[in-house]
Amino acid sequence: MTLANGNFIIDDELQRRASDFVGQITDHDVDAVTNRFNGQDVSAPPELAQFLTSLLESDACGGRTNVQTLPTELTTTAAADVLGASRPTLMKLVRGDSLRARNVGTHTRVLTKDVLYQRDVRNELRRLTFRRCSARPRTSNSTDS
Known part of the structure; x- marks a missing residue:
């Protein structure tokens, strides 16, 4: 693995190792990834463990993975994409x-943290609506003969 211009280059050997590792864990939920630093075991939290496992799965399958951080502010187009909504x-x-x-001149900018919060709120509302709808008793639309 070589770091070039902020990009990791995955060689055939590392891809093979990733494939072997993913083959061992595919039937199990990953709740921790542990690594040893200076003789001490350090575990990643479940969310980070899942993220790392997803990267390994993508690499093991020969997929192309692009990991980026979000800027502090987003354009309205980028914010709409993150929110899963139209502009x-x-x-x-x-x-x-x-x-x-x-506004920055004639362009509108929104804070990334506000967009992520709004996305979480919208997703929670969707989950609640789904639960409420699925909990309703079903009525039959057919008539008895």
């Missing part, structure tokens, strides 16, 4: 004060 829907949230924004 007009995002702008309705901005105009309705559900999402704070600022």
Whole structure:
């Protein structure tokens, strides 16, 4: 593995090792990844363990993985993508004060942390709606003969 311009280059040997490792864990939930630093075991939290495992799975299959961090502010187009909504829907949230924004010249920018919070809120509302709908008793639309 070579680091070039911020990119990791995965060679055939590392890909083979990743494939072997993923083959050992595919039938199990990964809740920790432990590594030894200076003689001390250090475990990653479950979310990070799942992230690392996903990277290894992608590499093991020969997939291409791109990992990036999000900037502090997003354009409305990028924010809409993160939110899983259209840009007009995002702008309705901005105009309705559900999402704070600022103008840079004629362009609107929103804070990434606000977009991520709004995404989490929307996802939780979807989950609650689904649970409520799935808990309703089903009514029969057919007639008895």
